[in-house]
Amino acid sequence: MSTRQFSSALQAKIDPLMDKRQKIKLGNIDFDSKLLLAPMAGICTPPFRLLMEDLGAGGTVSELISCHGINYENSKTMKMLEIDEREKNVGIQLFGEDKEAMAKAAIVAQKFGPKFLDINMGCPVRKVVSKGGGSALMKDITVLGDFFKTVRDAIDIPLSIKIRTGWDADDMNALQIENIAKEAGIEWVAIHGRTRAQQYTGLANWDFIEDLKSKSSLPIIGNGDLHQPHQVYSKLSGSTCDAFMIARGCLRNPFIFIESLEQNETKKSKFYGKDYFEVIERLFNYTNDTYDQERIRLIQLRKLIVWFAAGFNGAAAFRSRMFQAKTLEDTMKGAQEYYLGLGESQKNINFDEVFMSSGHG
Numbered sequence: 001m002s003t004r005q006f007s008s009a010l011q012a013k014i015d016p017l018m019d020k021r022q023k024i025k026l027g028n029i030d031f032d033s034k035l036l037l038a039p040m041a042g043i044c045t046p047p048f049r050l051l052m053e054d055l056g057a058g059g060t061v062s063e064l065i066s067c068h069g070i071n072y073e074n075s076k077t078m079k080m081l082e083i084d085e086r087e088k089n090v091g092i093q094l095f096g097e098d099k100e101a102m103a104k105a106a107i108v109a110q111k112f113g114p115k116f117l118d119i120n121m122g123c124p125v126r127k128v129v130s131k132g133g134g135s136a137l138m139k140d141i142t143v144l145g146d147f148f149k150t151v152r153d154a155i156d157i158p159l160s161i162k163i164r165t166g167w168d169a170d171d172m173n174a175l176q177i178e179n180i181a182k183e184a185g186i187e188w189v190a191i192h193g194r195t196r197a198q199q200y201t202g203l204a205n206w207d208f209i210e211d212l213k214s215k216s217s218l219p220i221i222g223n224g225d226l227h228q229p230h231q232v233y234s235k236l237s238g239s240t241c242d243a244f245m246i247a248r249g250c251l252r253n254p255f256i257f258i259e260s261l262e263q264n265e266t267k268k269s270k271f272y273g274k275d276y277f278e279v280i281e282r283l284f285n286y287t288n289d290t291y292d293q294e295r296i297r298l299i300q301l302r303k304l305i306v307w308f309a310a311g312f313n314g315a316a317a318f319r320s321r322m323f324q325a326k327t328l329e330d331t332m333k334g335a336q337e338y339y340l341g342l343g344e345s346q347k348n349i350n351f352d353e354v355f356m357s358s359g360h361g
């Protein structure tokens with residue numbers, strides 16, 4: 001198993017920021033930070049979750065996993081349930097439309113050792129919604145109490161839900177769902193501040209999230225469009241939410257969980273190309289620990305190596321070079337050359353450009 005040490009130079013930049021984390025207890029779980037890694041399909045696998053924990057995330061959630069896939073013992077689905085023993089506060093997210101199938105799958109998922117389970121109620125993708133799962137669960141709330149209770153009663157660990165603001169602008173029923181969830185024994189609610197109809201367009205509605213928080217008795221985790229450290233900082237200092245989830249922000253800035261904790265620009269540690277390469281090396285090691293097949297390792301790693309370059313000089317040319325590399329060895333060599341060659345140049349991400357405008361929640 002690979003080591004969790006960064007060089008002393010990088011660790012010396014990370015540690016003082018780690019000390020600024022604000023702890024939060026949700027259910028019976030102590031999270032080291034109010035900033036959590038949001039679930040992302042194809043991305044929030046053990047290697048990435050471990051890496052984000054090392055870089056300050058207070059907790060993580062798996063990608064969405066099909067309850068039916070679990071109940072059929074589909075081998076790919078079962079692999080998705082695996083947790084690395086070094087992970088600290090990880091939740092497994094399930095999706096499905098049938099309460100009995102969800103409860104059965106939850107029992108199996110719990111055996112893999114997550115700290116909590118989460119129900120996906122935000123996925124807007126047609127394939128999921130047309131079968132009644134994901135955000136479709138927000139449509140008919142009359143059945144939700146029973147749905148939640150059936151899953152709740154099947155497991156011993158905390159159960160949370162991840163919702164959107166509502167199905168569409170005419171039906172923003174998150175508060176009603178929170179009430180039903182509380183009655184059914186759900187421990188907390190994470191909310192992506194868009195309706196299902198919005199998919200990923202427009203802006204996350206933080207006024208709605210704050211209003212929900214003010215009327216809810218369950219802890220609320222706010223999510224949506226926290227892509228830059230100063231945006232996260234302003235939520236940490238100004239929002240009444242109990243915690244926050246970050247998804248896309250950490251794909252272009254893996255240091256966002258700690259950089260967001262320091263408002264004063266002059267006191268901020270600057271992370272350079274060589275620091276990014278150390279992070280990539282660690283991700284490479286975690287990926288090797290998790291996957292046997294070189295092809296899967298390459299697929300998992302390459303996209304992150306490319307996303308992390310966003311905003312650095314020559315990122316576009318680097319991206320096309322990376323997608324021509326055939327082997328993991330060539331990919332790592334190319335990444336080393338690029339990132340170490342960046343010297344002390346700084347990132348300048350264009351946040352006006354659309355980045356990843358589809359996902360499963």
Ligand SMILES: Cc1cc2nc3c(=O)[nH]c(=O)nc-3n(C[C@H](O)[C@H](O)[C@H](O)COP(=O)(O)O)c2cc1C
Pocket residue numbers: 038039040041062063064093120121122123162192223224225226227245246247248249356357358359360361
């Ligand atoms: C590529 C991608 C995959 C996603 N997969 C999931 C998922 O599996 N489950 C889920 O609840 N949300 C999923 N989401 C939604 C995110 O967790 C988050 O709610 C959304 O991206 C808004 O947060 P952000 O602005 O910080 O990205 C995904 C988003 C993206 C971009």
